[in-house]
Amino acid sequence: MIRFEGVQRQYGSVRALAGLDLEINDGELVALLGPSGCGKTTALRILGGFDHPTAGRLLVDGKDITGVPANKRDMGMVFQAYSLFPNMDVRNNVAFGLRIRREDRATRLKHADDLLELVGLVEHADRYPHQLSGGQQQRVAIARALAIEPKVLLLDEPLSALDARVRAQLRVEIRNLQQRLGITTLFVTHDQSEALSMADRVGVMYAGRLEQLDTPENVYRKPATQFVAEFVGAMNRLPGRVGDAGEVQVLGQRLNMLNPEGRGPGAAVDALLRPEAVSVVRDSAGAGEITQRTFLGASVRLEVTLDGGQRVLVEASSHDAGVTVGSRVGLKILAEAVVVADPGTVAAPEAVPAVV
Amino acid sequence: MGGAWLGMAPFTVYVLIFLGLPLYEVIHGAFTSDADQLTLHNFSTIFSSSEYWIPLKNSLILSAWTAGLGAVLGTWLAAAVVATPHGSMLRRVVSSASGVLAYFGGVALAFMLIAAYGRPPGGVLTTWLKDIGIDLYAQGFNISSLFGVGIAYVFFQVPLMVILITPALEGLRPQWQEAAESLGASKLEYARHVAVPVMTPPFLGALLVLFGNAFAAYATVLALVGVTVPLVPAAIEAAINGNVLVNQDRIAFALGVEMILVVSIVMVFYWMVQRRARRWLQ
Amino acid sequence: MSAVGGGPGPGLLAGAALIEEIEEAGAPRPPRRGRQRPKAWRVLILVVAFLFYLIPFAAAVKYSLIQPDGSFGFDNYSQIISNSDVRSSLYTSLEISAISAVAVIAVMLPTVVLVRLRLPKLTLMLEGVTILPLVVPPIVIAAGLAHLQGSAPEWLVRLWFNHPLTGLTPTYVVLAMPFTYRALDTGVRAIDLRTLVDASRSLGASWFTTMVRVILPNVETAVLGAVFLTIAICMGEVVLSSIMLYNGVLPVEMIQIGAQSPGISVAISVLGLVFVFLLLFSLSFIAGRRRGSTSVRVI
Numbered sequence: 004m005i006r007f008e009g010v011q012r013q014y015g016s017v018r019a020l021a022g023l024d025l026e027i028n029d030g031e032l033v034a035l036l037g038p039s040g041c042g043k044t045t046a047l048r049i050l051g052g053f054d055h056p057t058a059g060r061l062l063v064d065g066k067d068i069t070g071v072p073a074n075k076r077d078m079g080m081v082f083q084a085y086s087l088f089p090n091m092d093v094r095n096n097v098a099f100g101l102r103i104r105r106e107d108r109a110t111r112l113k114h115a116d117d118l119l120e121l122v123g124l125v126e127h128a129d130r131y132p133h134q135l136s137g138g139q140q141q142r143v144a145i146a147r148a149l150a151i152e153p154k155v156l157l158l159d160e161p162l163s164a165l166d167a168r169v170r171a172q173l174r175v176e177i178r179n180l181q182q183r184l185g186i187t188t189l190f191v192t193h194d195q196s197e198a199l200s201m202a203d204r205v206g207v208m209y210a211g212r213l214e215q216l217d218t219p220e221n222v223y224r225k226p227a228t229q230f231v232a233e234f235v236g237a238m239n240r241l242p243g244r245v246g247d248a249g250e251v252q253v254l255g256q257r258l259n260m261l262n263p264e265g266r267g268p269g270a271a272v273d274a275l276l277r278p279e280a281v282s283v284v285r286d287s288a289g290a291g292e293i294t295q296r297t298f299l300g301a302s303v304r305l306e307v308t309l310d311g312g313q314r315v316l317v318e319a320s321s322h323d324a325g326v327t328v329g330s331r332v333g334l335k336i337l338a339e340a341v342v343v344a345d346p347g348t349v350a351a352p353e354a355v356p357a358v359v
Numbered sequence: 360m361g362g363a364w365l366g367m368a369p370f371t372v373y374v375l376i377f378l379g380l381p382l383y384e385v386i387h388g389a390f391t392s393d394a395d396q397l398t399l400h401n402f403s404t405i406f407s408s409s410e411y412w413i414p415l416k417n418s419l420i421l422s423a424w425t426a427g428l429g430a431v432l433g434t435w436l437a438a439a440v441v442a443t444p445h446g447s448m449l450r451r452v453v454s455s456a457s458g459v460l461a462y463f464g465g466v467a468l469a470f471m472l473i474a475a476y477g478r479p480p481g482g483v484l485t486t487w488l489k490d491i492g493i494d495l496y497a498q499g500f501n502i503s504s505l506f507g508v509g510i511a512y513v514f515f516q517v518p519l520m521v522i523l524i525t526p527a528l529e530g531l532r533p534q535w536q537e538a539a540e541s542l543g544a545s546k547l548e549y550a551r552h553v554a555v556p557v558m559t560p561p562f563l564g565a566l567l568v569l570f571g572n573a574f575a576a577y578a579t580v581l582a583l584v585g586v587t588v589p590l591v592p593a594a595i596e597a598a599i600n601g602n603v604l605v606n607q608d609r610i611a612f613a614l615g616v617e618m619i620l621v622v623s624i625v626m627v628f629y630w631m632v633q634r635r636a637r638r639w640l641q
Numbered sequence: 642m643s644a645v646g647g648g649p650g651p652g653l654l655a656g657a658a659l660i661e662e663i664e665e666a667g668a669p670r671p672p673r674r675g676r677q678r679p680k681a682w683r684v685l686i687l688v689v690a691f692l693f694y695l696i697p698f699a700a701a702v703k704y705s706l707i708q709p710d711g712s713f714g715f716d717n718y719s720q721i722i723s724n725s726d727v728r729s730s731l732y733t734s735l736e737i738s739a740i741s742a743v744a745v746i747a748v749m750l751p752t753v754v755l756v757r758l759r760l761p762k763l764t765l766m767l768e769g770v771t772i773l774p775l776v777v778p779p780i781v782i783a784a785g786l787a788h789l790q791g792s793a794p795e796w797l798v799r800l801w802f803n804h805p806l807t808g809l810t811p812t813y814v815v816l817a818m819p820f821t822y823r824a825l826d827t828g829v830r831a832i833d834l835r836t837l838v839d840a841s842r843s844l845g846a847s848w849f850t851t852m853v854r855v856i857l858p859n860v861e862t863a864v865l866g867a868v869f870l871t872i873a874i875c876m877g878e879v880v881l882s883s884i885m886l887y888n889g890v891l892p893v894e895m896i897q898i899g900a901q902s903p904g905i906s907v908a909i910s911v912l913g914l915v916f917v918f919l920l921l922f923s924l925s926f927i928a929g930r931r932r933g934s935t936s937v938r939v940i
Contacts, residue, residue, distance in 0.1 A: 148541070366755045466877055476697070
């Protein structure tokens with residue numbers, strides 16, 4: 004089990020990590036998700052030993068490894084790009100870690116071939132990195148990292164430099180491999196769909212802080228902070244008012260508040276609602292009008308403009324979206340509870356302790 | 360399309376006249392006798408007489424050691440500079456200074472060295488050293504000698520190496536070292552298995568360039584010593600403007616062809632090494 | 642280049658590498674990770690190099706300030722203008738440099754653009770030809786020219802070889818060609834030439850206008866670098882001028898005076914080194930400004 008305890012990283016006046024507390028369980032894949040500069044890569048590099056914290060500790064199975072140099076940490080690392088050694092062919096790249104561990108030539112080359120088999124590249128074993136495509140190179144990088152049978156696998160945005168189709172394919176392959184081998188993994192990405200589809204738990208980060216750490220479903224459906232709510236997926240901000248019984252009135256409906264702290268009756272708030280939590284109903288006396296319709300294949304995204312000028316994004320499946328631009332519709336909120344924010348504010352992160 | 364070919368005319372004509380003509384003179388002259396017949400006599404002369412063997416030997420040895428020293432020191436210096444960020448003052452100063460010396464060197468460099476290391480009381484540094492008891496000239500040192508020329512060459516070989524090897528050093532991606540470390544390698548093991556093999560072709564290539572550079576150089580020699588030094592370019596000048604024997608032009612041309620040959624061989628090796636390097640560092 | 646301090650190879654490769662280095666010096670950089678503590682081996686070589694180069698330079702400066710009567714002063718420097726031989730050779734060299742620089746750009750830039758746009762198959766040949774002045778050491782070219790000088794008909798000698806301006810400039814252009822080609826080629830490759838030219842032509846501009854107003858500004862750094870290095874080559878070129886017995890150019894004059902009044906020669910050298918250094922130094926800042934905000938980050 005891996006634990007970050009109060010890990011901080013400061014570069015002069017820049018605070019890359021502001022007290023990170025995080026636990027990764029054995030065999031789990033945790034994805035760190037966030038915009039550039041949020042500290043996710045810093046956290047990964049600190050774990051790998053390529054950066055050192057200015058405060059806090061790192062523990063692996065109870066042992067403090069904060070001072071242990073990178074080459075003694077028994078962690079496999081896969082970088083975003085360019086990490087294969089250009090002067091060695093694929094097989095020798097994969098066998099490199101074994102060579103350092105003084106495995107004899109025949110054994111380590113056999114080992115390498117086995118791993119290449121695992122990632123489906125054994126026919127390319129004699130090729131050189133510059134002869135492979137981006138996706139192939141990353142597969143080799145993964146095989147190389149796994150060759151030393153590390154305790155932990157670290158992946159630093161491994162798919163970001165690849166094109167969309169390869170990315171989607173590799174995503175599944177990596178997850179399957181990880182589950183098959185049961186290897187504890189920390190995966191850093193700025194791509195939500197990657198994080199949500201691959202991880203056992205997702206840690207959303209912003210400005211050096213962990214905003215929320217929870218299963219993908221919970222992060223999506225029950226965002227803990229405004230930032231998480233608005234960063235993950237699309238989000239509507241609908242004006243509402245807090246009622247007497249601690250609920251909020253939005254679009255004529257009553258909803259429970261997921262974060263009622265400090266909001267008394269009568270307070271004006273913005274309710275944060277996902278497009279798929281709202282549906283439209285044909286209604287000639289309805290509250291709004293369809294002003295835009297975007298066909299996305301499996302779904303249709305509608306923009307409904309209310310009479311007050313407010314715009315609402317609605318996601319409907321292609322089946323139900325028979326409405327056309329210009330039709331009058333009514334809106335129905337499908338959710339029962341909602342996260343609220345102060346009206347008109349941009350998401351300012353509220354410090355939230357790590358949800359374990 | 361005709362217009363495009365016509366557009367090449369200025370360049371082509373220019374090169375034919377101002378490069379082709381002198382070149383033709385040299386090659387034609389080297390292979391013909393005074394009676395205008397094809398002969399290899401000129402070459403047999405320069406390869407058999409010690410008068411021409413010695414300058415060749417000197418030129419080759421001088422080029423070799425100044426290239427070697429320049430390559431090693433230059434790489435060391437470049438490695439130290441590469442670690443600093445691009446816009447830093449140190450970086451700018453080093454790259455500008457390298458450009459000045461590698462390029463503009465020659466005469467200005469020679470005079471700078473004469474001013475510093477000339478025979479006392481002329482040379483500022485040698486005079487100072489003599490005053491504190493170290494008389495270099497009494498020990499046989501002389502800046503206006505073959506060795507002095509070598510010292511001068513090192514002065515511009517080092518910056519030249521810095522210019523040539525810096526791109527290769529920067530091509531060493533930090534991910535390689537980090538990947539190696541994550542796989543358990545120490546810094547030394549990384550150097551041995553990755554950095555050195557990757558750097559070897561560019562290093563050799565640059566070394567060859569330094570060699571060719573020194574071999575063909577002459578400006579510094581002229582400013583520092585003059586025509587009397589036993590090096591091939593000086594031998595060529597002596598043959599052309601010769602006071603001793605008139606009409607030595609053909610010898611000069613043969614020596615010229617000899618120089619072209621040496622440099623061509625160096626360039627061929629260079630091209631071979633570059634091909635290997637380019638393949639790896641896509 | 643070969644004519645100045647070094648030989649063949651450097652001109653081409655060093656020049657291009659230098660241009661790239663200068664451009665990079667100004668480019669915006671991604672934030673660095675982690676601090677790097679200065680290590681002993683790095684500090685050592687930097688200190689040694691610093692001393693190795695600066696001490697003789699300082700000595701040369703001191704030397705240049707020693708006047709013929711033994712006192713300290715700027716006499717050697719003022720002599721550059723007051724001594725008629727020195728002054729005239731300086732002007733001649735400057736003239737030659739300026740004309741060569743313009744000529745080499747005028748010949749090479751259109752050629753490079755032409756090959757890139759219309760005759761890409763000629764690229765290899767162009768590269769091969771521009772390598773020649775490197776493979777053939779200047780001393781050898783000089784030998785050929787000197788022979789021509791001695792054996793050419795009267796009218797040709799009068800036209801070509803009589804004055805250093807006509808005798809040296811054309812060959813200097815050839816000497817500068819390899820480096821200029823490389824620099825311009827790099828500059829042209831860095832921009833989307835095809836699109837710029839198509840856009841310009843579609844808006845009705847002539848070839849000349851396109852070249853001068855569209856292409857030239859976009860390869861500014863490369864051209865500046867090429868011009869600058871051509872000037873450096875010409876100002877320092879002594880092999881050709883010495884073999885062909887032209888005494889009226891600066892470097893040859895420096896050597897001649899060097900026998901009696903070395904102070905002046907040293908003064909000129911000091912000025913030359915400082916000037917060239919400042920030129921390159923400022924070039925690195927200009928290059929930076931041009932890069933500006935148009936860089937694309939991948940990470």
